[in-house]
Amino acid sequence: MIKLFVQLFFQFFHIGVFSFGGGYATLPFLYEIAEKFHWYSTRQLTDMLAISSITPGPIGVNMATFAGFSTSGILGALIATIAIVLPSLIIVTITSKIIDKFKTNLYVKNAVRALKPAGCALLSAVGIKLIFSSHLHLLGILILVTFISTSFIKKYDPLFYLGISAIIGFCLGYFHLIGV
Amino acid sequence: MQNSIFSIFKVFFKVGLLLLGGGYVILPLLQSELVEKKGWITSEELCEYYALSTSLPGIIAVNTAIFTGRKLAGSKGAFVSVMGVIMPAFLAIILLASLFEEIVYMKSVQNIFWGVGIGVITLLFLAIKEMWGKCVTDKFSTIIYILCLILALFTKISPALIVILALLIGIISQKIKNERMKKYD
Numbered sequence: 001m002i003k004l005f006v007q008l009f010f011q012f013f014h015i016g017v018f019s020f021g022g023g024y025a026t027l028p029f030l031y032e033i034a035e036k037f038h039w040y041s042t043r044q045l046t047d048m049l050a051i052s053s054i055t056p057g058p059i060g061v062n063m064a065t066f067a068g069f070s071t072s073g074i075l076g077a078l079i080a081t082i083a084i085v086l087p088s089l090i091i092v093t094i095t096s097k098i099i100d101k102f103k104t105n106l107y108v109k110n111a112v113r114a115l116k117p118a119g120c121a122l123l124s125a126v127g128i129k130l131i132f133s134s135h136l137h138l139l140g141i142l143i144l145v146t147f148i149s150t151s152f153i154k155k156y157d158p159l160f161y162l163g164i165s166a167i168i169g170f171c172l173g174y175f176h177l178i179g180v
Numbered sequence: 181m182q183n184s185i186f187s188i189f190k191v192f193f194k195v196g197l198l199l200l201g202g203g204y205v206i207l208p209l210l211q212s213e214l215v216e217k218k219g220w221i222t223s224e225e226l227c228e229y230y231a232l233s234t235s236l237p238g239i240i241a242v243n244t245a246i247f248t249g250r251k252l253a254g255s256k257g258a259f260v261s262v263m264g265v266i267m268p269a270f271l272a273i274i275l276l277a278s279l280f281e282e283i284v285y286m287k288s289v290q291n292i293f294w295g296v297g298i299g300v301i302t303l304l305f306l307a308i309k310e311m312w313g314k315c316v317t318d319k320f321s322t323i324i325y326i327l328c329l330i331l332a333l334f335t336k337i338s339p340a341l342i343v344i345l346a347l348l349i350g351i352i353s354q355k356i357k358n359e360r361m362k363k364y365d
Contacts, residue, residue, distance in 0.1 A: 016238050020340050026239065050284050054293045055276065056196055057269020058203040058239045065273040074274065081270050085262050088238035092246040093258060095236060106358075107351050114350030115343065116224050116315040117325035119231030122339050123311065125332030126204050127304045134297050147302040155306065158198055158212050162299040169295020170288060178294055 004072055009083045011037065012064045016087035019060065026060035039067040060084055139178065143168060185260050188252055191218065192245060192264025199265065200293075201300040203241030206265070208307035210248060215310070220252055223314035235343035241265065324349060 011033055019025040034042045040063075048066060052059040061084060068080030102108040136144065147161060172178045195209045207230055214220045226248070233243035242262060249261025276283065283289055316325045324346050331342050 018237060019239070020237055020338065047284065051276070053201055054284065054289065054296075055269065055272040056199045057266060057272065058199070058241050060239045061242070061266050061269045062273055065270050066277065069274060069277055077270065077274060081266060085239070085242050085266060088236075088242045088246055089258060089262060091236050091238060092233075092243055093250065093255065095232065096247060096250050107354050110354035111347040111350035112228060113320070114324050114346040114353075115231040116227040117321040118328045118343050118346035119227035119229075119234075120308070120311045120315040121325045121328035122234055122332055122342065123204065123207060123227075123230060123304070124308050124329055126202075127301065127308055128333060130202075130301055130304065134301065135294075136298065136301075140294070140298050143298050144301055144305075147298070148305055151302075151306055158209055158303050161302050162198060162200065162296055165295040165297075165299030165302070166292045167295070168298070169291045169293065173288060173291025173294065178291065 001072065005076065005079050007037065008039075008068055008071065008076055008080045012067075012080045012083035013086060015060060015064075016084045026058075026063070030060070030063050033067065039071045137178065139172065185253060185256055188249060188257055189260040189264045192249065192261045193267060195245070196265040196268040199241060199269070200296055203239060205300055205303065206241040206244050207311075208303035210244070211307040211310055212303075214248065221248060223311045225251065227311050227315045231343050231346070235340040320353065 015026055015029045019029060030045055031042060034040055034045050040048075044066075045063065048063055049059065052062045055062060061081060064080040064084040065077045068076035068078065099108070099112065103112075131141075131144075134140075143165070147165075169178070191213050195206060195213060198209055199205055207226065210221075210226055211223065215223055215226060226244075229244050229247035229251075230240075233240045233247060236243055242265065245261045245265040246258045249257040249259070251257070252261070312325075316322055327349075328342050328346060331337050331345075332339065
């Protein structure tokens with residue numbers, strides 16, 4: 001049991017250290033784990049892709065919890081989940097310390113200034129790619145345009161947009177207006 | 181201003197709960213909760229954290245949460261923010277572990293999440309709109325924005341490299357500025 005805990009910890013810690021680029025960057029590692037350790041099958045991983053989009057949290061975290069839980073219960077789930085975020089905690093802390101230390105250096109200052117438009121551009125690219133990849137059809141685009149254009153008059157809480165769009169999805173599906 | 185650790189945890193728990201779809205959804209959520217409602221951080225800082233998060237190892241949403249938490253209340257803030265964000269994910273998987281297959285493949289559940297997908301994209305664009313107004317303000321930032329957007333959309337260059345490129349441009353432009361100053365002296 002202890003050996004399993006240690007393995008769980010190191011495998012998911014390893015993902016936390018080596019996955020770059022977000023989104024599905026953790027997937028190759030998760031497939032590797034499925035093949036090597038059989039904590040879950042590749043079929044379960046594919047299912048998890050669907051599940052992860054309807055449960056809170058990034059897929060890496062979801063998969064860590066699932067792998068831990070299915071092999072050794074709550075404690076295993078806890079260990080694997082902590083293990084995948086621990087590297088981030090360490091790396092981000094070190095990075096922000098370095099940035100704080102050299103904040104007054106003109107070069108660092110200007111480099112950090114360049115980060116803002118870069119971050120904004122990367123996020124814009126995610127948004128644009130998402131529109132083309134998420135099978136919205138004409139109806140979905142229409143709803144999206146309505147949401148965004150009404151936001152110029154009044155912007156609601158994120159919860160409102162998620163809730164309303166969930167209801168719309170349910171209703172449209174009920175009347176067979178979307179082909180999911 | 182030190183914010184109370186518990187109130188930071190609460191905000192991040194809410195963000196974690198609404199973190200549906202991809203991890204990037206954390207940006208609109210933080211924009212709404214922390215920038216607009218609480219005023220604890222600015223849109224500019226959020227863009228900065230996102231750029232840094234994509235260029236560091238680890239899960240982007242988690243990295244972004246930690247950067248933000250650290251800014252709010254140091255190491256303690258970093259710790260509670262990451263715990264807040266992953267706790268709903270953890271609980272959801274534990275609770276649903278045995279019911280997964282039945283739930284996920286139910287037609288009505290899929291319809292609901294088709295709808296939520298639209299909500300998620302809406303949130304993303306609302307956040308981009310806000311951030312764009314704050315982060316793209318002069319010639320320097322416009323050039324970097326357009327360059328990075330083109331690279332991210334039309335090439336396969338990894339986001340991490342795009343961020344590093346932006347950092348380099350920042351450093352080089354400072355260098356050019358320095359040289360010019362020297363000339364005038």
